[in-house]
Amino acid sequence: MTAPERRTILKALTASLAALTSDGLAAPTAAATKTAAAAAECWPVQTLLAFADTLIPGERRFPGDTVVAGAVTGPGAVQAGAADILASPQLPVAPLLPLIASLLDARAVTYAAIRLIWLPPLQPPFTGLSFHHRTALVKGLFGPDDPDRPIWQMLSLLIGLAFDTAGSDDTSQAVTRKHPGLTWLGFPSPDTDGRWRFTEFSYGRPLAALHPRTTPSGSPA
Template sequence: MTPPEFDRRAVLKALTATLTILAAGRFTPAAAAEHTADTAAASASWTVQTLEAFADTLIPGERRHPGDLPIAGAVTGPGAVQAGAVDVLTSPELPLAPLLPAIGALLDTRAAAYALTHLLLLPPTSPAFVGLPFKHRTALVGGLFDPGDLDRQIWQVLSLMVGLAFDTAAHLDTRQALAGHHPGLAWLGFPAPDADGLWRFPQYSYGRALADLHPATTASGSPA
């Protein structure tokens, strides 16, 4: 079952462009942060609810309030949604944003088909994927990454972006994220900058130097 207006070629082109932007470091945290308020205002939309539920399935968190349906509340503590996953996914900086309603509809279609085959009754007042219990969301999402799944690349890139939101606070300036106690950076123990706002790492991450410094290395650390 696939939404009739779903254009895989357009989505795959947008995914490729999105990965290029992320790889090139052209994703601007300041511009993305300005988008946060718009995302919050649109949080009632079915597309955003579905994206939140997808992100929460990958990196679960606790509910923001009673009756918070997109977040299943499978764990305590903040997860991907609180870390800004939807802000990253819906950022106007990325070419994927206009296609998210179609991707959300595709995920809901897959959820409806899953519910039908597993004899699950879904509530009519929320998106199909949001209506799935957490264990069934997890089972469905796990199947989306099967090698033979036609839309596997879509879910892979969405998952990468969810991970970037939690692990790197990609939509925020790092200093801003640390000051705001970003849950992903806090969970990773990301260090605060020095007093001048710069990061320096005087200790080797492995506790020892892995190689001697080449004698031709310049003062900036570049090879001659």
């Protein structure tokens, strides 16, 4: 991968993270939903979802699932909506998915060739690896000497947002709809007005007295 390509991908990933951590994704239009559904079936997204499943594994969605390795029981990043984030036409990273996936698949081909691992020809190379080998490959991607390490780090943050925060959805609505990641983590439900209030202090007592000039919003004087 060339330096300009690497910079372009990192800029898109950074912009996507910024969008998700600020206002999240707006409700998609019918056309956007159709586009995302089509993208979810393409090889690049399958490759990147397999990468997501390696980071936060889950159980297979159906018998013969080749994207999700089924290494554990319970939901993982794929069940929690990683595809909704990665393939969303609202995020600048979406057009670059083929390039990122091709980089990962190229690494998978090299990994398999060195170890004489046969890869099924009718599916993306990375998805053809077992969960054990996917994990070993991904571990190497985060090594300090890997030139593309920042790409995998930023991509993993996007995937983490899908599972840990339901990043593509409104949090209160995601809790109501039993989002797999939030439900698995035991994320609490909001009050009836949609806001979260915590009446019990985590240490059983307040850590400090409230400053008398603290504003109603909680900002310091």
